[in-house]
Amino acid sequence: MxxxxxxxxxxxxxxxxxIAIIAVxxxxxxxxxxxxxxxxxxxxxxxxxxSGPEYQKAYRDMISALQARYQGQWNDNMVKVLNVKQRALxxxxxxxxxxQAAKRLxxxxxxxxxxxxxxxxxxxxxxxxxxxxxxxSILSQNRMKPEDFEATMTQDLLDKKxxxxxxxxxxxxxxxxxxxxxxxxEKIKIGFVEFKPEDFKKSVKFDQAxxxxxxxxxxxxxxxxxxxxxxxxxxxxxAFKGGINVSEKEIQSFYEYNNEAYSQPKQVKARHxxxxxxxxxxxxxxxxxxxVAEEVLAKARQGGDFANLAEEYSQGPTKSKGGDxxxxxxxQMMPAFEEAAFKLKKGEISDLVRTQFGxxxxxxxDIKEAATKSLEEVRDEIVETLAMSVATELAHEKGLSIIDxxxxxxxxxxxxxxxxxxxxxxxxxxxxxxxxxxxxxxxxGETLFALRKNETTELFALGEKFYxxxxxxxxxxxxxPLKDVAEKxxxxxxxxxxxxxxxxxxxxxxxGLKEGNTWDKLAEEKGMKIEESEFFTRQEPIPxxxxxxxxxxxxxxxxxxxxxxxxxxxxxxxxxVIRWLAREGIDDKKFREEEKExxxxxxxxxHGRVFDIWLQNLRKNADIEIVTPVSGES
Numbered sequence: 001m002x003x004x005x006x007x008x009x010x011x012x013x014x015x016x017x018x019i020a021i022i023a024v025x026x027x028x029x030x031x032x033x034x035x036x037x038x039x040x041x042x043x044x045x046x047x048x049x050x051s052g053p054e055y056q057k058a059y060r061d062m063i064s065a066l067q068a069r070y071q072g073q074w075n076d077n078m079v080k081v082l083n084v085k086q087r088a089l090x091x092x093x094x095x096x097x098x099x100q101a102a103k104r105l106x107x108x109x110x111x112x113x114x115x116x117x118x119x120x121x122x123x124x125x126x127x128x129x130x131x132x133x134x135x136x137s138i139l140s141q142n143r144m145k146p147e148d149f150e151a152t153m154t155q156d157l158l159d160k161k162x163x164x165x166x167x168x169x170x171x172x173x174x175x176x177x178x179x180x181x182x183x184x185x186e187k188i189k190i191g192f193v194e195f196k197p198e199d200f201k202k203s204v205k206f207d208q209a210x211x212x213x214x215x216x217x218x219x220x221x222x223x224x225x226x227x228x229x230x231x232x233x234x235x236x237x238x239a240f241k242g243g244i245n246v247s248e249k250e251i252q253s254f255y256e257y258n259n260e261a262y263s264q265p266k267q268v269k270a271r272h273x274x275x276x277x278x279x280x281x282x283x284x285x286x287x288x289x290x291x292v293a294e295e296v297l298a299k300a301r302q303g304g305d306f307a308n309l310a311e312e313y314s315q316g317p318t319k320s321k322g323g324d325x326x327x328x329x330x331x332q333m334m335p336a337f338e339e340a341a342f343k344l345k346k347g348e349i350s351d352l353v354r355t356q357f358g359x360x361x362x363x364x365x366d367i368k369e370a371a372t373k374s375l376e377e378v379r380d381e382i383v384e385t386l387a388m389s390v391a392t393e394l395a396h397e398k399g400l401s402i403i404d405x406x407x408x409x410x411x412x413x414x415x416x417x418x419x420x421x422x423x424x425x426x427x428x429x430x431x432x433x434x435x436x437x438x439x440x441x442x443x444x445g446e447t448l449f450a451l452r453k454n455e456t457t458e459l460f461a462l463g464e465k466f467y468x469x470x471x472x473x474x475x476x477x478x479x480x481p482l483k484d485v486a487e488k489x490x491x492x493x494x495x496x497x498x499x500x501x502x503x504x505x506x507x508x509x510x511x512g513l514k515e516g517n518t519w520d521k522l523a524e525e526k527g528m529k530i531e532e533s534e535f536f537t538r539q540e541p542i543p544x545x546x547x548x549x550x551x552x553x554x555x556x557x558x559x560x561x562x563x564x565x566x567x568x569x570x571x572x573x574x575x576x577v578i579r580w581l582a583r584e585g586i587d588d589k590k591f592r593e594e595e596k597e598x599x600x601x602x603x604x605x606x607h608g609r610v611f612d613i614w615l616q617n618l619r620k621n622a623d624i625e626i627v628t629p630v631s632g633e634s
Contacts, residue, residue: 042089044625045096050089055630057148059088078446085630095155097618102162109157117153126259137257166614167607177599181591184598187280187535187584190555191519192545193528195506195568195575197498204497214493215482221492222485227428229473230435230448231412233402233421235466237388237395246386254382255375262373265330269366270341271306271323274316277358280535280587293352293359300349306363315358327368337362392464399459399466412456412470425472439463499570506568506575513564519579535584545576555580 043050062084070078079085102108119130126134139149215222255262275293277286296313300306307322314323330338340353341362350362375382406415413423426435431449434442440462447457448469456470482489512522523530533543538556541547554565558580569576 041627042630043093043627044623045093046100046623048096048100050092050096052628055089055092058092059085062088062091081446089626089630093624094615094619097615097622098159098162099155101618102158105162105165107158107161107165109154109161113157114150114154117157118150126256134257137253163607163611166610170603170606170610172599172602172606174595177595177602178591180602181594181598182586184539185537185586185591187537188555188558189533189535189581189584190542190558191530191532191579191581192576193509193523193530194573195502195509195528195577197495197502197574200498200501200505201494204494204501206493206497211489211493212482214496215485215489218489218492219479222488223477223479225430226449226477227430227475228448228471229428230426230469231423231472232426232435232438232467232469233412233416233423234438235395235399235402235421235468237391237464237466240391240394240398241387244387244390246383246390250386251379251382252375254386255378259372262378264368264371264373266342266370267327267329267368268341268344268364269327269368270325270344270362270364271310272316272318272325272337272363273300273306273310273314273323273361274357275313275359276315279356280584290352290359293361297349297352297361300361300363306349323363327366395466396459396461399468403456403459403468406456409454411454411472412468428473428475435469438467441467444469499575502575503568503570506577510564510568510577513577513579532581535582546571546573548576551576551578554578559583 040052041049042052042055063079066078066082066084118124118135121130123138124130124135136146139146273293273296275289275296277289281289292313296309300309307324310323311319316323318324328338330342332338333341334355334357336353336355337360340350340360341364344350344362344364346364346367348364350360353360353362402415402419413425416423429435429445429448431445432442433445434440444457444460444462448471451457451471453471453474457468460467460469509522509526509528513519517525520530522528531544533545536542536552538552542552542555545551548569548571551569551571554569555578558565560580563580565578569578
């Protein structure tokens with residue numbers, strides 16, 4: 001009763017006065033020094049304290065970063081799922097260990113180094129120079145004090161110096177790069193026969209007792225999930241736009257600070273005709289494709305309709321649109337393609353352009369030169385953005401106010417009427433189903449299903465609106481009797497037995513091959529169809545089979561002396577018996593061309609491993625005392 005009264009009148013001066021009195025009583029009755037001192041100490045790292053405020057800031061920063069990353073997918077339950085509290089504390093401990101190690105090594109960051117780094121930060125520059133107003137504005141927008149940002153920047157610089165010291169003598173040999181390149185680039189080709197469970201279904205036999213036994217051992221698969229109905233209030237920022245005035249100063253400032261957003265780089269509108277050809281194509285195949293491409297190029301330059309030629313000859317996805325790529329800027333296409341396209345004038349046709357996909361013929365149909373939109377051109381857009389920003393803030397505040405003043409044990413539909421709002425009700429939903437008409441609502445299922453009947457959520461931002469949900473009705477999860485799911489169980493059990501039979505047959509087939517039966521002859525005897533893949537790397541799906549890591553790993557372990565693996569492989573589509581056919585080594589010329597790139601990749605991988613091992617040793621040898629444990633719950 002008292003709690004309900006306090007929540008209902010949470011904003012009144014009387015309640016605030018009562019809360020202040022209660023706080024004073026707690027301090028004087030229980031004693032200030034002991035409790036506050038403990039709350040201010042979270043952990044000791046080699047004698048150095050990690051304070052409560054320091055931990056809370058790290059925790060809030062991590063929450064903000066995760067919310068920005070997951071956006072509409074974020075919900076309160078993810079704090080526990082992602083173990084945010086423990087990760088925030090571990091991050092602070094690691095940071096303290098690294099700072100202590102840097103100090104022992106005589107590594108530090110001076111004030112002038114930090115200042116130079118901040119002044120060189122691209123986000124704080126206008127026309128290539130540091131701008132104090134922009135710096136202060138960006139920090140203000142992100143609710144960050146300059147001293148906090150400077151401390152973060154100092155820590156980042158210290159971390160970089162420490163890593164430079166650790167990696168100073170770490171290098172990779174040419175042999176190491178070659179082995180890494182070979183692992184990534186080498187290819188093999190396999191033959192295979194597929195045993196499809198579908199072909200064994202007709203021969204499957206079972207009785208009712210076996211079906212019941214299968215159901216009993218798999219009954220959780222047939223569980224009917226819990227379902228709920230929710231009542232919800234929708235708060236639309238658009239309803240708050242009326243009467244919002246945006247000043248000229250605000251418009252001007254927004255334009256200045258977001259000037260880059262209104263800068264349009266050069267764009268070209270082009271069509272292309274693609275003649276597909278793999279990077280590793282043999283010279284004979286390359287010459288053949290190139291000859292056809294040159295013939296089509298001649299037709300295009302002799303006045304042939306480019307769009308018609310693309311529809312007739314192109315092998316790319318834009319074939320049906322006459323090769324139309326629309327407008328694109330630099331960085332959106334492959335380097336060789338865009339280099340050629342941006343050199344052309346309007347109406348010109350390129351020479352043949354070779355990319356990883358094959359040969360291209362490009363025709364530029366229009367060019368938009370780089371330009372910056374004037375303030376007048378974007379004024380209405382800016383006014384709309386600023387007005388919506390204010391309206392969104394007002395809608396957010398309205399939502400928080402509704403929740404703050406909401407009494408306990410009240411139906412949301414009744415409470416909404418007090419604010420002139422109409423509550424809506426969903427149909428029954430399972431955990432991963434969306435609420436009809438609400439974008440992204442399927443992502444908050446964990447939160448909704450954690451509530452009891454008539455419990456209410458906090459304010460949710462979904463799409464561009466705000467929502468408050470309350471569980472109105474609930475149907476608990478249950479296991480149905482066999483008679484209610486008999487057909488589904490029968491189908492599943494049949495498929496299960498068919499897969500077992502197909503696997504057994506495939507295993508016997510493989511044993512026959514190992515006993516000396518020839519690949520072709522055994523296939524003919526058993527009526528099996530032999531197929532062959534194209535050459536593939538470890539990272540690629542296996543042609544005609546798909547992405548099956550276990551199968552691919554086994555295949556790359558085979559050679560001319562051991563052509564067959566130890567077992568047949570069960571996949572989602574069938575059971576495969578494979579045979580090693582050939583290996584294709586790396587191209588030495590390409591290795592030389594790409595050696596620098598792969599060396600860099602290998603160095604980064606090694607750096608990561610070395611740093612992880614070094615940090616693990618720091619943790620192992622450190623004296624770490626957790627004073628106030630942090631729970632994994634929100």
